[in-house]
Amino acid sequence: MPRLTATQRHSVRFRLNGHPVEGSAEPRMQLADFLRHELGATGTHVGCEHGVCGACTVLVDGMLTRSCLTLAVQVDGCDVRTVEGLAPERGRLSVLQAAFRRHHGLQCGFCTPGVLMSLDRYLSTNPNPTEDQLRELLSGHLCRCTGYTPIIRAAMEAAATLASSTRQEDSTHV
Amino acid sequence: MGHPAATPSSATAQDSAWIGRSMERVEDAALLSGNGRFIDDLGVRPGTLYAAILRSPHAHADILSIDTMAAKAAPGVAAVLVGADVKALTASLVVGVKAPVECWPIAMDRVRYVGEPVAVVVASDRYKAEDALDLIDVRYAPRPSVIDPLAAITPGAPLVHDGFPNNVASDRHFSYGDPEGAFASAAHRIAIDINYPRNSCTPIETYGVIAEYNVNDGAYDILANFQGPFSIHAVISRALKLPGNRVRLRTPPDSGGSFGVKQGVFPYIVLIAAAARVAGRPVKWIEDRLEHLCASNSATNRATTLSAAVDATGKILALDWDQVEDCGAHLRAPEPATLYRMHGNLTGAYDIRHMRVRNRVIVTNKTPTGLNRGFGGPQVYFALERLMQCIAVELDFDPLDVIQRNVVPSGAFPYRTAPGALLDSGDYVKALELGASSGGLEELKARRAAARAEGRIYGIGYAAIVEPSVSNMGYLSTVLTLAERRKAGPKNGAQATATVSIDPVGAVSVHISSVPQGQGHRTVVAQVIADIFGVVPQDVRVNTEVDTAKDAWSIASGNYSSRFAAAVAGTVKIAADRIAARLKRIAASHLNVEADDVTFSNGKVHSQSNPDNAMPFARVAALSHWSPGSLPDDVGHTIRETVFWTPPELAAPDDADRINSSLCYGFIFDYCGVEIDRVTGEVRIDRYVTTHDCGTILHPGMVDGQIRGGFGQGFGAALLEEFAYAPDGSFLAGTFADYLVPTATEIPNPVIVHMQTPSPFTPLGAKGVGEGNCMSTPVCIANAVADALGEKNITLPLVPARVRALIAGDEPPAPAGVTTQPRSRKPGDRGLQGEGSAEVGASPQAVWDMLLDPNTLQAVIPGCHSVEKVSDTHFRAEVTLGIGPVKGKYRAEVKLSDLDPPHAVTLSGSADGALGHGAGEGRITLVPREGGGTTLTYKYDAEIGGKVASIGGRLLDGATRVIIGQFFSALAHRAGGGGAADGAASGLRAWLRALFGGAR
């Protein structure tokens, strides 16, 4: 690992939602601050800066990561995914995002980006989750608006939709 | 959940295409895509600086000195402000009662709560601003503090403000009907004492302010995620010593939740505005979570004694309230509103004609209070509904029978309560029946019987309440005496505003000043408009940002008292109806029909009798722009209509202190079954049923969202959440790991039952619904726990330790293999005690000499930079220690006493640093060991406060052990061999840690 000088800015390069990005950061700068204020990717939110609320959750090389507890310089060379990259294309919503809208899985929307990242990642490897599993997963996220039930409903529906579309794809490939 | 047996809603809902439907929200696509526009997402002007705030570690202390020299010289720092700098530019914030007391957004020469701002650093970025905070040197002289409200009003208690004798800011007595007569003649007098704790709804987005001062205009421009009420704008401009038109206050497009809490950003608006003026540049401040939990605002805690005069049948004849309302260290606007918001409905959902009230507003050394969802309701209903349960127990009735016997009878609406509320509509008897049958009450009772038969602990609780909405801006003047009110002039009403505009291509825009914080106001307004103009909601653009320099607003504007559906959406309807009436006349002249025959649908304006006789809506709508001359003579225009609406029912308090404190009163009937784990004391909700009559439902999905959200917060208040303070005023809940917000694994899904009795007083028949479960749920769960345990004294939050203590019988033995550690503290007690011993490979005399030698001490004390010997028995040290995430520098003073060389010594001292402070005492004994060396034993006792206490509480004991261990191994090493005999530290170390700041 290269030695970094505390008082200097260091260049940081990584892929953000599939696109190369570059900026400079002091070693102490949090990834959340870097995404938001250096790169302008303000979809990732900061609710506590101590790793409990989950609002800042992003994917780093496929791992769910608290961007408030990660330094920007740590993700140099990594693949970073944030809420801005969830939709299949600009102006559309993913299956999960659309399910959130249908079930009122958000109110203020401040916790939502982190919640979406966790659910999106989880559903990609667990296509048939139970409600209890989803509640367990979401225990790493605090939402003060919804009481969680609409979030669970949205996730269950998204899982079902994704599973059935996968089945359809499978059958068309057969 | 279901919506069983909904009664027919208002004509509006029945006739409408959009109102009453759970359409997808227009807000959501952006929020789901990361395109929200919250305050910290918006760009700032080039050159904007960033503020960080230094806060008091003490609950109560005089500020002896503040040295900002080093901070001012730090890299990137543009300005450092202390109290005097702010005082030079501002005036005290107004205080809610008449008293010789001031209220500043920053401490002047005395701090009164942990977290009170002491200095503001403005620097080129937030990291540098925070760096500079560490360089500010503040010397405090601590004073005794008062935390408990009843202790605060005990004669001789330390005074928080010299201008509030006995810490009492207001003491008022009220009497309605003949309470004395009722109590004298009643068969029973049943009473309950309540201590309602402190908590807060803690939005996930914290406060933010961006302020700028234009020196040429002599005017401020401020962006803040403030939520209203905009009566506070008058408070801000008075504090900034400018007329309101020179204090432009704007709100961002999105806000990450508020639940009332973001009303409390206003002192920071003043503070950051002053900082911007000093710095001569725009200044931005985003609060962090520790600041938010510790010092943003809080609901009030309240000590209440409530008595009822009850006849033999369980009918309540009179109530006697004695409320002691703890507003914390300052009485900030709009306090003491929490206490008076519920005044008109202090009789709850019940027909009680006689009532006596004593209301005391008091101050303590805790964070100042402010708006919080439920605002006064949780405190009032906890007392009232606990009392209902106690009446049932004492008179051996079913609790629901007591509720049924006392609710306002059907057909009595509008019903005027004894203290003056006009309960607008409802059918409480029917709602009780509906809730019981639809939610499965009988089944729940059977489950209780079955559980009890098996020896399990199970209980059922009830709560029946009215949920007030649309506050009367005059209710707070009930705190004033009649003479004071006459002098102050009348206050009443609740102006709601809406502006409907049509542009040159006929597109409709709406502006409202309701400042939504995630509730979806834009969607509902679009629905209202769509129904009136026959367009689709997606074609309507709604703007909810407020700019006091340009928009229609008044003091009642903002997002509080659940006023949107009842007042603001209705005002939109009035404004749109006015334009629609004119459009009809314009269309009538083009279609050659009577205006009465014109209607709107599918984007067309057409004749009702002959729908083919039509014009596009956009064409008619745009005519005022393109061809005003062609409009019928007295139509005026249809370009823009602004309506201010205030209901006549909201009058000022009358001479007998009767006040209709709110416009609407919804009804809620909750019940739940809980099971308690006998071993852990954990409370599990078996089923929770909540029945709501909130008038006409405009958007069922959002109404259920409000209910679920309020329920989640009520659930947290019941079982988890508390802003805990140590007896010395240290704040103990500074992280989300200490202040426990419920997660998805804890909150059950409540069964929601609806009925709709439209309000006759609101344009759409709707009432507020946002706060009810914050009022009903805590007491409903508490009543279930009371039923389960047969216990009268129930205090929130019902955390397992507290519930376990209520369960009769001894704690079962620990499972094999688990050893229990002696508990050195009670919950909330941050004192640390310990003892231990160490083996050192040197003689007692050698160890003695080392302990008294500054050079040795410097070498062995963890993190020590310097030890200065003031006298033979007095040392001064500088130490850097980290506890969990909190690393900081501390100054320590250590004194030696009871010297018995080389056998024993007592070390006492104190430590102080930006992150906290501590004091302690330890006795060290040195005993020679056979064969050389020394056994050193120690015993210590320490108290810790400040930031480390707020965020490191759970880490403290462990960290102490580690630091003490380090000290002794270093000592042993230096003495040549040996080592700590056990992992624990010594009294010495205890003092070190306490002293040197390790303590938390």
Ligand code: FES
């Ligand atoms: S901001 Fe990262 S977990 Fe809360």
Ligand code: FES
């Ligand atoms: S939607 Fe507001 S915090 Fe979750």
